[in-house]
Amino acid sequence: MPLALTLSCAVLLTGCGLLPGQDEPRTVTVWLMKGSASPEFVERFTEEFEKEHDDIDLAVEVQEWTGIGAKVKRALKEEDGSGPDVIEVGNTQVAQYVDEGGLYDLTLESARDLGMDDWLPGLAEPGRYDGAQYGIPWYAANRVVIYDKDLFEKAGITRPPRTREEWLADTEKLNTGGDQGIYLAGQDWYTLAGFIWDEGGDLAEETKESSGDWRGSLHTGPALRGMAFYQRLQALGRGPRDADEEHPSQAGVFAGGGVAQIIAVPGAARAIEEKNPRLKGRLGYFPIPGKKAGRPGAVFTGGSDLVVPERGDDHKGAVEVIEALAGKKWQTDLARTMNYVPNKAKLAPAVAGEEGVAAMAAGAANGRATPNSPRWAAVEADNPIKAYMTAVLTGGDPATEARAASREITRALSIGGL
Numbered sequence: 001m002p003l004a005l006t007l008s009c010a011v012l013l014t015g016c017g018l019l020p021g022q023d024e025p026r027t028v029t030v031w032l033m034k035g036s037a038s039p040e041f042v043e044r045f046t047e048e049f050e051k052e053h054d055d056i057d058l059a060v061e062v063q064e065w066t067g068i069g070a071k072v073k074r075a076l077k078e079e080d081g082s083g084p085d086v087i088e089v090g091n092t093q094v095a096q097y098v099d100e101g102g103l104y105d106l107t108l109e110s111a112r113d114l115g116m117d118d119w120l121p122g123l124a125e126p127g128r129y130d131g132a133q134y135g136i137p138w139y140a141a142n143r144v145v146i147y148d149k150d151l152f153e154k155a156g157i158t159r160p161p162r163t164r165e166e167w168l169a170d171t172e173k174l175n176t177g178g179d180q181g182i183y184l185a186g187q188d189w190y191t192l193a194g195f196i197w198d199e200g201g202d203l204a205e206e207t208k209e210s211s212g213d214w215r216g217s218l219h220t221g222p223a224l225r226g227m228a229f230y231q232r233l234q235a236l237g238r239g240p241r242d243a244d245e246e247h248p249s250q251a252g253v254f255a256g257g258g259v260a261q262i263i264a265v266p267g268a269a270r271a272i273e274e275k276n277p278r279l280k281g282r283l284g285y286f287p288i289p290g291k292k293a294g295r296p297g298a299v300f301t302g303g304s305d306l307v308v309p310e311r312g313d314d315h316k317g318a319v320e321v322i323e324a325l326a327g328k329k330w331q332t333d334l335a336r337t338m339n340y341v342p343n344k345a346k347l348a349p350a351v352a353g354e355e356g357v358a359a360m361a362a363g364a365a366n367g368r369a370t371p372n373s374p375r376w377a378a379v380e381a382d383n384p385i386k387a388y389m390t391a392v393l394t395g396g397d398p399a400t401e402a403r404a405a406s407r408e409i410t411r412a413l414s415i416g417g418l
Contacts, residue, residue, distance in 0.1 A: 028317040029059045030086040031075075033068065036139070036304060041337045049324055056317055069093070076102030081313030086321050088304045091126045092370050094135040097307065099374030104308040104315060106322070107133040114326050118344045122301020122367030129372065130211070135305030136326050137343035139334060142299040142367055143191065143263050144359040146272070149284045151179060151260040160286035162293040164198075164229065171236045174260040182261040183253050184234045186241035186393045187386040190300040191263050191288075196226030197298035197368050198291055203385065204371040204409050214373045216409030218388060219402040227389070227398055234393060241393040244386065255279065263288065266339070266356025285356040287363040301367030303340070375413050384408035 032042070046058045061084065063071065068089075075083035076097065089097065097103050116124065119137045127135025147160070155174045161167040175181030184191070193203055201222030207213045217223055234241075237259070239250075251268045253259060255275035262268070266285055273280045287296035306325060308318045324330055331342040332350040339357045341364045342350055348361035370376050379385075388405035392398050 025055050025057045026314060026317065027057045027059050028086070028314055028321055029061060029084045030088075030321055031061050031063050031072075031084045032088045033304065034062055034064050036088060036338070037334060038337055041334060044333065045325070045330060049321065052324075053317075053320060056320070058321070072097065073100065073102075076100075076309050076311070078309070078311055081311055083309055083312065085308065085312045085314050085318040087307050087309065088138065089135065089307055091123050091135065091137070091140075091301070091303050091305050092376065094127050094305055094307065095129050095372050096374040096377060098129040098134050102310050103134045104310045104312065104318075105132045105134060106136060106308060106319070114323060115344065118346060120301060120341070120343055120345060120364050120367055122299075122364065122369045123303055123305060123343055126369040126372050127305040127307075135307050136322050138304045138306050138326060139331075139338070139340040139343065140301050140303035140364050140367065141265055141340060142301050142360055142364050143194075143265055144285050144287055144356065144363060145261050146254070146264055146266070146269055146356075147261045147284050147286070148254075148259065148279070148282055150282050152284075155260075160284070161289050164289050164291055164297070167289045168232060168236070171233065171261065175236045179258045179260060180237040180239075182233060182237040182263075183239050183250055183259045184230075184237055184263065185239045185243055185245045185247075185250060186234060187244040187389050188263065189244075189383065189385040189389060192226060192230045192385070192389060193300050193368070193370070194288060194298045195229045196223045199223070199225040199229075201226060202371065204373065204376075204379075204413060206371075206373070212373075214371060214375075214410070214413035216384075216406030216413070218385070218409070219399060219406045224398055224402060227392060227402070230389070231393060242390045251275070266354075266360055269356060285359040287359050290366070296363045296366050298366050298368055299363045301364055301369055371413075373413050378412040379409055382412075384412075 042060050046060060049058055050056060072087060072089060114136065116133060120140050123137030123140050127133055127137060151174060157170050157173060161170045171181035196202065199222035201220050202217050204214050205217045207215055250262045250264060251271040252275060254262050255272045269283050288299055290297040306322045308315060312318060326343060328347065331347055334340060335342045335350045339354055341361045345365040351357040351361055384405045388401050391401040
């Protein structure tokens with residue numbers, strides 16, 4: 001069956017059977033984001049889904065990430081059910097859409113049947129709001145350590161570090177001569193978040209007194225310990241203290257040679273090798289080490305959840321699509337096709353043959369997401385965490401700078417602060 005897949009155009013593959021009294025198959029429309037699934041995956045899924053659900057025509061529409069927030073909000077307000085039936089959204093966007101109204105509660109109808117207790121926490125938690133599950137985890141991605149095997153061998157390091165302290169010791173060995181033990185930009189706040197989570201802290205915390213009332217928590221003891229570790233690690237390289245990992249691109253810096261490690265998603269290796277073909281075969285991967293051997297460090301989990309508009313006119317069909325996409329068969333297919341982490345840790349063997357993805361999956365088991373406030377986007381819009389990191393790395397008092405940053409986070413997360 002041929003595939004007609006273009007940006008913002010539908011894939012319409014028609015089924016054969018009808019329900020009794022039904023004149024023609026009903027259409028279930030699914031919005032997927034550009035780059036999330038290959039055309040070949042969409043074709044396979046559509047064809048098999050329609051064979052198994054002969055009363056449904058599946059229409060998959062591919063959307064651009066740019067401007068998608070406003071487009072989803074408009075779709076959620078469609079009163080006549082003319083919008084999409086299933087929407088892929090970024091995992092950290094779910095709370096905002098729920099807060100503004102328009103998402104269907106999937107807790108009882110789908111989540112429990114899909115084994116919600118086994119989902120990766122970094123996908124499941126942001127899909128949950130006020131005790132209900134609105135977002136069903138689809139796929140995940142997170143940072144790992146990409147390293148130069150030749151530089152490790154040159155330094156006499158025979159295996160990747162298993163703990164934070166081993167990591168610091170190895171990185172110091174690698175930081176010799178003209179080589180950098182690690183290139184870590186001063187404002188890589190996602191990586192900092194992982195260190196804070198490892199210490200038992202968070203970027204912001206919901207108050208016990210009032211649900212939905214959030215306070216910045218960078219000034220707490222655990223968060224300060226996370227920043228102290230970041231400071232020690234960052235000092236073992238020459239990363240800029242006043243810029244993030246994209247300014248300049250850390251993949252470009254690594255490709256220039258003389259860098260032993262960076263913290264990035266495994267896909268960055270492709271860009272590194274394209275810039276410097278001499279590094280092909282030299283790149284390795286390991287999960288960000290944790291405080292104890294056998295448990296990787298916490299990482300920020302990016303990825304997507306699947307949601308259903310409350311005003312949609314075919315909740316049953318939408319749930320059937322989600323149950324298929326989030327189930328074992330198609331999770332395994334998607335992970336192998338796109339080198340993603342599946343939505344459950346027990347499905348990680350599906351990507352065991354890919355070194356970078358396997359390292360990513362190991363870390364994802366201890367993954368987290370940003371604070372689940374519907375106003376978290378306001379924090380990232382003018383990110384005080386970045387300014388705080390630079391202030392500390394350039395000599396500022398950590399406790400003083402952390403209190404100032406916490407106040408800014410609290411202001412952004414408060415209803416009146418917007």
